[in-house]
Amino acid sequence: MWQKQMMFPVFLGEQVPPETLASTLAELDRCLQLLEDKFLKDQDFVAGPHISVADLVAITELMHPVSAGCQVFKSRPKLAAWRQRVEAEVGKDLFQEAHAAVMKVEDLPPADPAIKEKLKPSVQCLLQ
Amino acid sequence: MGLELYLDLLSQPSRAVYIFAKKNGIPFELRSVELLKGQQHSDAFAQVNPLKKVPALKDGDFTLAESVAILLYLSRKYEVPDHWYPQDLQARARVDEYLAWQHTALRSSCTRAMWQKMMFPVFLGEQVPPETLASTLAELDRCLQLLEDKFLKDQDFVAGPHISVADLVAITELMHPVSAGCQVFKSRPKLAAWRQRVEAEVGKDLFQEAHAAVMKVEDLPPADPAIKEKLKPSVQCLLQ
Secondary structure, X not given: OOOOOOHHHHHOOOOOOHHHHHHHHHHHHHHHHHHHHHHHOOOOEOOEOOOOHHHHHHHHXXXXXXXXXXXXXXXXXXXXXXXXXXXXXXXXXXXXXXHHHHHOHHHOOXXXXXXXXXXXXXXXXXXX | OOEEEEEOOOOHHHXXXXXXXXXXXXXXXXEEOOHHHOHHHOHHHHHHOOOOOOOEEEEOOEXXXXXXXXXXXXXXXXXXXXXXXXXXXXXXXXXXXXXXXXXXXXXXXXXXXXXXXXXXXXXXXXXXXXXXXXXXXXXXXXXXXXXXXXXXXXXXXXXXXXXXXXXXXXXXXXXXXXXXXXXXXXXXXXXXHHHHHHHHHHOHHXXXXXXXXXXXXXXXXXXXXXXXXXXXXHHHHHHO
């Protein structure tokens, strides 16, 4: 989420090498495949037939790259169906309320220099 | 078929599970998965753990991955002494807190430190840029400071006054860079004292037995080309 279009380029005004982003998205894809194959499988939810804390942890993670424009659910109908179930269990309003801020991250104005200085050291490791 | 534990004692989380099971007298069949021979990639092992990692557990038809999940499953099933994973709400939360933090912090830096200092140059014959190693060791140092300041503090053990699974997970991690020659305990008397306490609680013999393989890692002959090809892809990410 930080590398794509969003936090580094837009907010911090820092260019991310295309190969870094490509490698990260490949890693994300690999993890999504494991999520589908090892955890979700043919179940309704990540850890079994009922929603658990595992689903909340997973869905909030996936919404992160989604907020940066990554089409996480588009090519993965199994995950998309699971997302619908989780949203329904949580309740659409609560789900949207929880994600309102991150979905507006593309509208953030660039950070002022003081903030950049403050944040840069701790987010450098996200550039790999 | 009873409980089977799929382990390689070269892996930190495998050691934590091994020590826990042995210390608590939990009967199990040890199934050795030799990581440096690439055995974690076999089709047979994928049936046990499709994530292709150790440790893994098979209890009848039930398979389980992830060392933390395995430790907690074993502590619940075999009703081990309370201090390992205390019933008390807040005491348990402290253990949970350590177990959650360590994955992306101490575990990450201990694995990379050991691989960059030892495994890449000695076993895989691959040079690691000095600035990469320096950066990793700085990161390790930062995590050790957090371990001392945020978790251990003035307590005898990582999550409180008694040894818990958090200590097993922590000590097996720290022994990883130690095996590669990093003087983790030398300049940190607080951690060194904690280590003594953990070793005493676990029992010196069991502790040494669990660490015998990793402490001999510097004597490993270089990997043959076939093994290098097999292992390289999955360890590239450790070069950062």
